[in-house]
Amino acid sequence: MIHVVFNEPDVTVINQAIELDENLKGDVVLIRDDYAVGPIQNLYLGEGREARKQWWSAVLAGGDYDGKADSGEVDDYKTVAELVGTMRRNPDEIIWIWAAQNKHDVSGYYWLLHFMKEFQGRVFILYLNNLPFINEKGQLFYPTWLSTIPPKEFLKAKKLARPITLSEFEVDPDEWIRLANEGKQVRILEGGKKLSQYGEEYYDEELKKFITGDWQKASKVINQFLSKARQTTGDAYLLWRLKKIVSGEGYDVQGEMKAMKDFEVKQKVGQPA
Template sequence: MIHIVFNEADVTILQQAIELDETLQGEVLLVRDDYAVGPIKDIYTEEGIEARKNWWREVLSGGDGDGGVDKGLVDDNQLVAELIEKLTADEEEKVWIWSAQNKHDVSGYYWLMSQLKAYQGRIYILYLNNLPFINEKGQLFYPQWISEIQPKEMLKAKRLARPITTSEFEVDPDEWTKLCNEEKGVRLLEGGKKLVQKEVSFYDSELKSYISGDWQKASKIIHTFLNKAKHTTGDLFLLWRLKQLIATDVYDVQGNVKNMKDFEVKKKAGVLFES
């Protein structure tokens, strides 16, 4: 059995659950990229893959993640190649894809499953959609992320495992292709597995609302956004968007505009601020 998750924190939780239940024994693989943001046009071609890498190079340039693309830290295409090799070599091998109800996991699900149709019947989905769990305080809650679930509660989740259906292998890749062809930069989850897309500047308006007339480190602005905004995304993506905003010359900046702890931002006095 091979388990696939989409967040690094999920790996630890799932490995702890495996220790509690030998029927879950298997390798845990991580899809690292965040397919809920960035270009996905021609995502399975060399040109599309390189276009996405170039976009990430721009996003991470001069910031906390600078150089990450070229250090080979993220190579999901190699992961899929190795996964297909294992499925081909062992006809008894199965894959369990773990997805919580969030845009990051669902976007990753679409990207991954669209490449595995040849192994229909051996690819399972565990979609934790509106399933209640018990937290550390003994209270019921609905997790948005797999890492929020206690390892012992993950044993309940395994009952959700089911093969991805023939219909899903027909419809879901078509839905993903439609999203790819829209050429927009942000994907949001409306409910179920329904993704909608927005422009890459989607988060800018709310991000601006956390920039005040007082000096704040970029890290504090981003942290406030992540704690208060209804729709959130990765901090490095937000750092890139913040840098795009301060380039409009309606903000004062001090420090080295590089890592999020290196510089401070505030609204310029007398400049009207759009919400």
């Protein structure tokens, strides 16, 4: 059995669940890229992969993750090639794809499905959407991220595993291609597996609300956004957008606009909050 997840914290919690139930024993494979943002057109061709890599290079340039796009650390195509090779060499091997109800997991699922079609019947989905679980305090909650589910709760979640149907293998990749052809860069989960798309500035207006008339580190603005905004995304993307925002009129900046803790921002005097 191979478990596929889309967030680094999920690797830990799945491994903890495996320790509790030997029936879950298997390798945990992480898909690292965040397919909920950025260009996704022609991702299964070299030109599309290169365009996305160049986009990430520009987004990360000068920030906390500068150079990461070019380091080879994130190479989902290498990961999926190894996954496909394992499945071809071992006809009894199966894959469990774990996804919670968030745009990051669902976008990753859509991207991955293209490579899994030849293994129809051996690839299972565990989509934990709108399902209640018990947290560490014994309270009922509806998780939007796998990593927030206590490991023991995964022993119940495993019952949700079901094969991805032939119909899903036909329809879902077409939906991903449709989204790719729209040419937009921000994907938002509307419910179920339905994604809507918006321009790269989607988070800007909400992000602006956390820039006040007082000097604040960029890191504080971003952390405020992450803790209070209804729709959030990765801090690297938010840092890129914050730099775009404060480069315009209406804002003061002190320090070097590089990493989140390198500079401070505030509204100019007389600007509306």
